[in-house]
Amino acid sequence: xxxxxxQKVIIEGLEKKKGKSKFYxxxxxxxxxxxxxxxxxxxxxxxxxQEMLEYWSSGSTTLxxxxxxxxxxxxxxxxx
Amino acid sequence: xKHKTPLLDQLESGPWPSFVSDIKREAESRTKNAKGxxxxxxxxxxxxxxxxxxxxxxxxxxxxxxxxxxxxxxxxGGVIGRYCDQPEMFPGVAHFHxxxxxxxxxxxxxxxxxxxxxxxxxxxxxxxTNMHGSTGDIILLGTHTPxxxxxxxxxxHDIGQDLGGSGSNLRTPSDCLGKxxxxxxxxxxxxxxxxxxxxxxxxxxxxAFPYKFKFKFDGCPNCCVASIARADMSxxxxxxxxxxIDQKAVAAYVGGEIKPNAGAHSGRDWGAFDIQKEVxxxxxxxCMAWDGKKLTIDNPECTRCMHCINVMPRxxxxxxxxxxxxxxxxxxxxxxxxxxxxxxxPFISAEPPYTEIKELIExxxxxxxxxxxxxxxxxxxxxxxxxxxxxxxxxxxxxxxMVKEPRTNPYIFWKEDEVEGxxxxxxxxxxxxxxx
Numbered sequence: 001x002x003x004x005x006x007q008k009v010i011i012e013g014l015e016k017k018k019g020k021s022k023f024y025x026x027x028x029x030x031x032x033x034x035x036x037x038x039x040x041x042x043x044x045x046x047x048x049x050q051e052m053l054e055y056w057s058s059g060s061t062t063l064x065x066x067x068x069x070x071x072x073x074x075x076x077x078x079x080x
Numbered sequence: 081x082k083h084k085t086p087l088l089d090q091l092e093s094g095p096w097p098s099f100v101s102d103i104k105r106e107a108e109s110r111t112k113n114a115k116g117x118x119x120x121x122x123x124x125x126x127x128x129x130x131x132x133x134x135x136x137x138x139x140x141x142x143x144x145x146x147x148x149x150x151x152x153x154x155x156x157g158g159v160i161g162r163y164c165d166q167p168e169m170f171p172g173v174a175h176f177h178x179x180x181x182x183x184x185x186x187x188x189x190x191x192x193x194x195x196x197x198x199x200x201x202x203x204x205x206x207x208x209t210n211m212h213g214s215t216g217d218i219i220l221l222g223t224h225t226p227x228x229x230x231x232x233x234x235x236x237h238d239i240g241q242d243l244g245g246s247g248s249n250l251r252t253p254s255d256c257l258g259k260x261x262x263x264x265x266x267x268x269x270x271x272x273x274x275x276x277x278x279x280x281x282x283x284x285x286x287x288a289f290p291y292k293f294k295f296k297f298d299g300c301p302n303c304c305v306a307s308i309a310r311a312d313m314s315x316x317x318x319x320x321x322x323x324x325i326d327q328k329a330v331a332a333y334v335g336g337e338i339k340p341n342a343g344a345h346s347g348r349d350w351g352a353f354d355i356q357k358e359v360x361x362x363x364x365x366x367c368m369a370w371d372g373k374k375l376t377i378d379n380p381e382c383t384r385c386m387h388c389i390n391v392m393p394r395x396x397x398x399x400x401x402x403x404x405x406x407x408x409x410x411x412x413x414x415x416x417x418x419x420x421x422x423x424x425x426p427f428i429s430a431e432p433p434y435t436e437i438k439e440l441i442e443x444x445x446x447x448x449x450x451x452x453x454x455x456x457x458x459x460x461x462x463x464x465x466x467x468x469x470x471x472x473x474x475x476x477x478x479x480x481x482m483v484k485e486p487r488t489n490p491y492i493f494w495k496e497d498e499v500e501g502x503x504x505x506x507x508x509x510x511x512x513x514x515x516x
Contacts, residue, residue, distance in 0.1 A: 024454040025248065026290060037449040038288070045156065045286045055247070055287070058147035059160040059178070061455055062247030062287035072149060 006032055006043055011052065014066050021070020022056045022063035081107065082124055083131035087138065103130055106207045117203055121172070121224045125206045128172030129222065132164055150177055150225055152232040156286040158243030159228055175225050176206070180244040181218040181235065182277070182284075185270040186257035196239050204231050214412075215294065216254030216305070217244040248291055250283035255297035256304040264389065265299030266317025266402035267430035273297045275434055276441075289445070290452035300398065301384040307410070307421070312458040313441065314407040314421045315430075319399030322379040323388070329395035330355075330375045340391050359388050404430045406437075408444065408470070409459030419459045422467060424474070426481040440474060447473035468493060 001009070013031040014023065028040050035043070044064055047053040054067045081104065092098040107126035110119065122128070132143050148161015160178040167174035181197070197218065201207055206222030213219040223231065235241045244252030253276055256262070258269030276295060277284065283293075296307030299317045307314035332338045333353060339346060340353045355375075360368045367381035368388060375395075377388075389396045406428060407421030428436060444458065447470065452461045462470050471478055496503045 024290070025287065026454050037446075041286075041288045041449075045288075048156065049154065054149055055151060055156045056147060056149050057151075057157070057160060057247040057287075059246055061291055062156060062249070 001032070001034065003043065006035070007047055007052065010044065010047065011066065014069075022065045024061075024063055028064070081130070082127035083134060085130050085134040088130060088134050100130070103208060110207065119202075120204045120227055120230070121206070121222075123172075125172035125176075125222060126208065128164075128170035129176070129206065129208070132166060132170045132173055135166065135169075144176075148177070150228060152228055152243070154285070155232075155243060157246040157249040158285065160246055162222075173222065176222040177225065177228065179205075179220040179223065179228070179231060180213065180215075180246055180252065181220060182242045182244040182252045183212055183216050183218050183254070185255055185273055186260055187212065187216070188257070188260070193239065197241070200231065200234055200239070204234070214310070215244070215251045216296075217252045243285070245284045245292075248287040248289045249285065249293075250280050250288070251292055251294045252284070253277050253295040253297065254305050256299050258297070258299040262299055263393070264302060264317075264386070264398060266319055266398055267299065267315075267404055269297040269299045269315075269317070271432065272315060272404075272430060272434060272437075275432065276438075279438060280441075283445075289449060291455045291457055293445075293448075293458065300386060302386050302390065308407055309410050309418070309420055310412065311410055311421065312408065313444070314410060315437075316405045316407065317402060317430075318384055318405045318427060320401040320403070320427055321399035323377055323382065323399060324397040325375055325377065326395050326397075327374060330370075330392065331373075333392050333395055338392075338394055342393055359391050362387055402430075403427050404437075406440070409457070409462045411457045411459045415455075415457075416460055416463070419463070421459075422462065422484065423482055424470070424476070426479065443474045444470070 009031055010028060017023070025037075025041060025044065028044050029035075029037055032040050032043075044053060048055060048064070051067050053064050056063045056065055056071070085100070088100045091100045103126050107124070107130065110117075110123050110126055113119070113123070136143050143165050145163040145165055148163060150161040151157075151159045158180050160180070162176045162178060164170055164173045164176060184193075197220075198207075198209070201209060201220050204223060204227045205220055208221045210219035210221060220231075232243065235243070253273045255269040255273035256265075258267070259265040260270060273295075282288070293313075294311040295313050295315070296305050296311035297315045298305055298307045301316055301318060303309075303314075303316060307316060329338065333340060334355050336352060340358065355370050360370050364385050364387075365381045365383055367378040369376045389398065404425070404427070405423060406425035408424045409419060410421040411419050425440070430437075448458050448461055451465065451469075452458070456464075467482065468478075471482075
């Protein structure tokens with residue numbers, strides 16, 4: 001699968017998920033079962049650089065979400 | 081002060097240094113601004129941090145929100161977003177983000193460096209620091225979102241300083257001062273720490289793992305950075321040959337000419353040094369003997385506890401054939417209780433370019449990235465799947481040193497291809513000796 005196609009799979013996969021806006025790296029492994037974890041990791045980190053995704057971090061762990069979706073800045077989950 | 085803080089004020093009343101007094105002093109200094117600092121975040125940030133903490137004590141609930149999206153471009157770690165949920169009451173701490181700075185090796189820095197870091201943080205942050213965090217980083221506490229890129233630019237361009245790790249990244253590697261000052265150091269901790277920090281920059285600055293991952297480097301088994309208790313991979317200096325004994329110096333300790341523990345306990349009269357009671361009797365494996373004239377050590381029984389060397393450093397020295405023991409899986413007690421590291425490599429040479437060590441690290445990461453659950457530390461994965469699975473992943477043969485408790489952990493699970501003749505038996509041959 002080419003990079004652009006994989007990116008599309010990820011964005012569509014995230015858009016389908018209801019009720020959650022932030023995802024663990026492992027959730028992306030399941031979306032690209034033929035890819036190795038390191039390749040998926042590189043891909044999603046690149047998608048953050050390209051501003052398709054964004055990080056959310058509690059400080060101890062890091063999650064990913066579609067840029068601008070869900071909890072932003074000082075908001076709480078579920079708030080605009 | 082801007083806010084009344086009767087509960088916090090009590091924390092200044094004991095005999096110990098108080099963070100409340102420190103923050104009040106900084107608050108006062110910011111208000112006066114005697115140096116004419118061009119503050120880039122609210123001047124009353126320190127007043128407001130005390131105010132929100134007082135309110136937390138009154139309400140007995142936190143007024144900090146959980147986590148955040150903030151960071152600097154290109155990095156997925158090093159900045160931890162924190163927002164206050166009473167921003168109107170405490171505007172100075174509406175944002176109070178933390179920045180983690182990758183501390184210099186062995187925590188050596190010049191006064192000039194510290195002044196630059198402090199000046200930067202006074203101007204663009206709260207002025208409050210934590211020297212150092214549990215992982216070892218320099219922690220800069222409290223700034224606002226628009227300052228993050230500015231601070232990162234100044235850190236990297238003016239101070240030659242990088243951010244450290246946070247979140248699901250490789251955390252800032254941390255080392256003891258090693259051979260730069262310590263005669264116990266069995267390898268160059270700073271060289272290995274520096275090499276791996278550079279090798280794994282991508283993992284340090286961008287999340288790659290199910291959870292945090294820590295490397296720590298101790299030059300000897302005294303473990304001054306406590307790698308054995310805290311690091312997912314601990315690199316602890318050790319030696320293969322015998323402890324070197326200077327019998328004349330042993331006699332000098334016994335005769336009271338040299339103070340034990342390099343005089344560290346001289347603040348009180350503990351009586352004359354008793355080698356039998358204070359050294360021989362405390363050896364955990366009982367591998368030492370003193371006949372009144374000569375000290376002997378049964379070296380194969382030594383577990384490198386370092387006690388005898390610490391007590392009589394002028395008489396006993398580490399061996400000459402030095403290297404590293406690698407332990408894996410230590411962690412603090414968030415889930416499942418605290419765990420000490422388990423020995424994976426009893427001895428490995430620590431010479432650049434550290435190829436074998438890097439190959440091992442990457443095999444462990446591959447295994448953990450594949451098998452680890454979300455927020456599962458390496459130590460928890462090893463516990464869940466068994467140490468044997470880690471040995472398979474790292475392609476290591478089991479050795480006796482890996483067995484922690486031989487009497488309670490006696491089982492070896494063989495695979496069919498490891499057993500001569502396999503598992504299938506000739507039933508006819510069996511029945512010759514055993515009836516149905």
